[in-house]
Amino acid sequence: MAVTLAQAINAALADEMEADPKVLMFGEDVGALGGVFRVTDGLQAKFGDTRCFDTPLAESGIVGTAIGLAMYGWRPVAEMQFDGFTYPAFEQIVSHLAKMPNRSRGTVKLPVTIRIPYGGGIGAVEHHSESPETYWAHTAGLKVMTPGTPDDGYSMMREAIRSDDPVILLEPKRRYWMKSDSDLPVTTAPAREAVVRRDGTDVSLFCYGSMVGTALEAADAAADEGWSIEVVDLRSLSPLDTAAMVASLKRTGRAIVVHEAAMTLGMGAEVAARLQEGAFYHLEAPVLRVTGFDTPYPPAKLEEYWLPDVDRILDAVERALSY
């Protein structure tokens, strides 16, 4: 059956709320409206307005009360409406959600999932297209994952809710309407395992979230040029599956990291560092990064010039092969 990423996440929420009466889903406009992207569509009607409810428009309040609800024994799933609006909640996420289990020496568990639609490519107005993954991946105590396919959207959503560690689930909003033939419910590999989406021998493309589709397109185009590209979907950004990354590099000898987020201190920097440490003598070329620029996210009409695309990836492939 053809399922979109948004529908897959919605189905996972419904199935997990059905399976565990302690799961709560809340945020701005998630009730009657079903979320601005309809990811929570129908949940309030099905589970009532205690299990799925709208909150006041206050992101710190959403995350801070999620912490209190989790301390009580609920399993909260909180939606941040857009990436650019998570920042009011930054303190609650970084100072409490990530640290409280540790500082309580494990007596407090916070099984909170924060869902964040992220990234650009939908022509949105300012503050609606950001890629803040580095902030979360840099914060000890959080797990950060992002689905690149509808199947992963379903499976990761359920895995995130079941995790006793706090999880940031980054949902690539430009892929919400991406369809795949899925037979839900589906269980994919655990999020901590990177997955090879396409085998290749010349260059490894490491990607995640919205860039999985772009990397696969680039690999198709590269095949026309006679280049064999391996596409590795990292899936989890914290922890990173270093072993799978290194294994892929050992197969191809060349690595390119692709993400929407700006280059400096982006995930690509961490991937490059781990690859050179883990497979230095296998490197035939420097690890290259194909990313958004080190500028603020541009106005919508200019985003096509900013976002990594097939051509920018192919340029990098050519450079990698020129060494």
Added chain:
Amino acid sequence: MPDTAIDPADLLPPDEPVHLLDPDGTYHEDPEHPLDLDDAQLRELFSLMVVTRKVDREAINLQRQGQLGVYASCMGQEAAQIGSAYALAGDDWIFPSYRELGAALVRQVDAAGFLHLYRGTWLSDHDPYAHNFGLMSIPIGTQALHATGFAMGARFDDNPIVTMTYFGDGGTSEGDPHEAMTFAGVFKAPVVFFVQNNQYAISVPLARQTAAPTLAHKAVGYGLPGYRVDGNDVLATFAVTRRAVERARQGHGPSMIEAMTYRMEAHTTSDDPTRYRTQEELDEAAKTDPIARMRNFLTRRDLYDDDLEQAIEEQAKSTATAVRAGIYDAPHGDPLELFEHVYVDPTQHFEAQREQLQAELAGATDGEDS
């Protein structure tokens, strides 16, 4: 749509804080705030304040001796903390800031364990679930949201408990207590926001914190009643808090209490209050000391004598001694525990860092041996 059933006038704080005890111990009956405490409870309120001050002083001494890195004293605020915490039932929860030693002692939290945060060994070495007493929260006012979420959770679960959270006058300028009152109002969460207005946020006086008529007025904007109480009057604090707690328990929603008090010590042991307040001001504040006032009250009621004084003094001493024993030269803990509680489900990469520290520790030991 606004709730027209609420008359805004009903939410407004009184012109004067509720006050039952004069400094000389004279007690004023107030039919709205009846006291049905028996003699043993009146004595217990007093002894908790004395013990708190003694342990507080011991903590300052321990800091001076290099045993604590820093300490935030609650001297002068004993009535505000003990009167309020005493008004809760055993199943109710407290979400403190970092100055609530008095409230912790009401909850029988082990004070030495509690003070380990200030020693820098571990970061709040008490089990919150054992005492229904949350972890110390240092980012100002952030705990108000945890108290609110917890109270929402209890309400969703039809559990008739109440939560209470402490923050200060400075805390009312931060965003989180305001978001907390917004959420609490909307969800009718059974939470009491207890503001200890001790007049200073480190060095900054109340006048630089707000232009509001009183801090209690801030609650009104969120549909919560704002109460005010003389926070150096342990009986008034108890009576006002109990009313707010029972109101919440009966499903009538959250409220805020502003307790007027005074921080008699420095903000923390690292602070130098002579730079921003005068000895005259301190002398004036000492006249409203909460402990002397309650002693005067007990004396007038013939509830205080030498035997009681001696018994309380001994209790205070033994608690302080236990705190000293639990802190003095206490071990710093196993460095490998740094990795123990970060994730329920740790990762390979994380394990590698743990192994690195393990190797470094082994190397350090080898070095000592050779």
